[in-house]
Amino acid sequence: MKSSSLPGFRDFYPEEFRLRQHILSGWREVARRYGFIEYDGPPLEPLELYTAKSGDEIVEQLYSFTDKGGRAVALRPEMTPTLARMVGGRAQSLPKPIKWFSVPQLFRYERPQRGRLREHFQLNMDIVGETDVAAEAELVAAAVDVLRHFGLDETDFVARVSDRRLVSLLLREAGVEDDRLREAISALDRSERQGDDWLVDRLTALGLGERAIERVLGIRERSLAELAREYGGSDEISDAIGRLQDFFRLMDAQGLADYVAFDLRLVRGLAYYTGLVFELWERSGRLRAICGGGRYDGLLAALGGPDLPALGFGLGDVVLGELLKEKGLVPEASERVDDFVIFVTAEQRPAAIRLARQLRERGRSAAFDYRGRTVGRQFRAADQVGASRAIVIGPEEERDGTVSLRDMETGAEGHVPLTDLLTEAAPPDAHPEPPPQEA
RNA sequence: GUGGGCGUAGCUCAGUCGGUUAGAGCGCCAGGUUGUGGCCCUGGAGGUCGCGGGUUCGAAUCCCGUCGCUCACCCCA
Numbered sequence: 001m002k003s004s005s006l007p008g009f010r011d012f013y014p015e016e017f018r019l020r021q022h023i024l025s026g027w028r029e030v031a032r033r034y035g036f037i038e039y040d041g042p043p044l045e046p047l048e049l050y051t052a053k054s055g056d057e058i059v060e061q062l063y064s065f066t067d068k069g070g071r072a073v074a075l076r077p078e079m080t081p082t083l084a085r086m087v088g089g090r091a092q093s094l095p096k097p098i099k100w101f102s103v104p105q106l107f108r109y110e111r112p113q114r115g116r117l118r119e120h121f122q123l124n125m126d127i128v129g130e131t132d133v134a135a136e137a138e139l140v141a142a143a144v145d146v147l148r149h150f151g152l153d154e155t156d157f158v159a160r161v162s163d164r165r166l167v168s169l170l171l172r173e174a175g176v177e178d179d180r181l182r183e184a185i186s187a188l189d190r191s192e193r194q195g196d197d198w199l200v201d202r203l204t205a206l207g208l209g210e211r212a213i214e215r216v217l218g219i220r221e222r223s224l225a226e227l228a229r230e231y232g233g234s235d236e237i238s239d240a241i242g243r244l245q246d247f248f249r250l251m252d253a254q255g256l257a258d259y260v261a262f263d264l265r266l267v268r269g270l271a272y273y274t275g276l277v278f279e280l281w282e283r284s285g286r287l288r289a290i291c292g293g294g295r296y297d298g299l300l301a302a303l304g305g306p307d308l309p310a311l312g313f314g315l316g317d318v319v320l321g322e323l324l325k326e327k328g329l330v331p332e333a334s335e336r337v338d339d340f341v342i343f344v345t346a347e348q349r350p351a352a353i354r355l356a357r358q359l360r361e362r363g364r365s366a367a368f369d370y371r372g373r374t375v376g377r378q379f380r381a382a383d384q385v386g387a388s389r390a391i392v393i394g395p396e397e398e399r400d401g402t403v404s405l406r407d408m409e410t411g412a413e414g415h416v417p418l419t420d421l422l423t424e425a426a427p428p429d430a431h432p433e434p435p436p437q438e439a
Numbered sequence: 440g441u442g443g444g445c446g447u448a449g450c451u452c453a454g455u456c457g458g459u460u461a462g463a464g465c466g467c468c469a470g471g472u473u474g475u476g477g478c479c480c481u482g483g484a485g486g487u488c489g490c491g492g493g494u495u496c497g498a499a500u501c502c503c504g505u506c507g508c509u510c511a512c513c514c515c516a
Contacts, residue, residue, distance in 0.1 A: 060514095116515075316516055
């Protein structure tokens with residue numbers, strides 16, 4: 001091995017690039033279908049954009065360095081701070097809600113693993129300036145539809161839905177002190193991987209009594225309806241529950257009930273979430289979360305942006321790509337040449353090149369052998385590039401103004417006048433090349 | 440960051456107790472003469488055996504280090 005890309009970075013050979021394009025174009029299609037508008041920012045940002053308010057974990061894994069001007073900079077690890085700045089710049093004039101999406105390449109310096117590299121593309125969809133729970137329903141539906149767009153259905157994945165505020169209220173109700181809330185939430189988040197015994201130990205260490213621990217363990221198992229019955233008395237809690245119930249009603253109204261599951265064990269690592277949070281998981285659970293997001297009211301202001309409510313999600317291309325490969329949902333190669341022009345002797349080479357050009361002007365892809373090898377070799381070349389037709393020009397054809405047209409699939413072959421070939425090739429809306437634009 | 444596994448041609452791999460010019464299949468390139476591909480035949484290119492040290496008369500093979508990949512943990516986009 002002479003050289004290779006940096007660890008955690010990918011070379012996209014045509015085969016990989018095809019998958020990448022398949023994924024990114026699918027993202028854009030679904031985002032636009034939901035009325036989101038695409039934007040982008042710089043891949044390199046001032047370091048302080050992230051050190052100021054981002055989560056500690058993110059800052060630790062920043063891809064940062066000092067540029068030649070002495071500025072501390074970082075490759076963007078997430079899009080939200082950039083979004084906050086950009087929305088902030090025009091918050092006054094933009095109609096609300098602001099529905100923006102982006103497909104940034106993000107970077108994080110951490111140990112590469114399956115489904116997690118140092119670089120990836122991530123679909124970001126955000127709604128800014130809306131507090132109504134319909135925004136949550138729209139956002140989760142969009143995330144679900146992104147996966148459905150690629151051929152995945154409710155047997156393949158599920159959106160687990162929880163609510164930061166509700167979890168906090170329930171923990172407080174169970175007896176967790178306010179200053180221990182964050183640790184308790186974190187413990188709850190990790191209990192899924194660590195097990196119940198571990199959780200009990202953690203909660204005990206946080207000063208919870210046996211009875212309180214019982215209640216916390218119970219919280220995870222409750223359905224929304226059960227919680228509503230048990231905690232009907234508390235205004236704040238019943239308010240949070242009611243909001244979640246509204247959310248699920250709206251998902252049901254969209255026919256997506258089978259794609260969402262209430263699950264209070266889900267918390268999400270990032271500290272800034274303030275309301276509903278969700279993650280898309282493969283049903284088998286063998287891969288990590290495919291997508292995650294939630295409501296983060298207050299974050300934009302904290303980042304120096306406008307004080308607007310917001311919610312959004314991020315969905316990466318790496319795990320999704322692996323999932324599609326596993327499920328056989330990667331489209332076959334489509335880079336094929338329409339026409340391969342074959343010339344029999346060197347005399348016909350100019351005619352062949354002219355024909356290729358005329359076909360290209362009519363929108364067809366055309367190729368030919370540069371060196372003029374034997375006709376057999378030229379056919380082999382046509383086969384290799386997946387040409388659907390081979391067009392042979394020999395002395396006779398050139399003299400008669402015809403070509404020999406062969407269907408590479410069936411092998412059927414016949415002579416047609418050159419003019420007919422070009423007339424048929426012309427697309428109905430054919431138009432000449434646009435004039436080059438002056439810079 | 441912590442532990443385990445693995446690094447031989449572009450790809451998938453073989454290489455016997457350390458022994459002479461390191462192999463196969465696929466792929467690639469070139470031929471199989473005179474105007475027809477997918478099959479077949481022949482030939483060729485391509486490897487400092489991840490890299491660096493060590494042991495040995497001799498290392499792809501044994502030892503150490505290092506880098507990379509990978510799995511688990513940590514954590515998370």
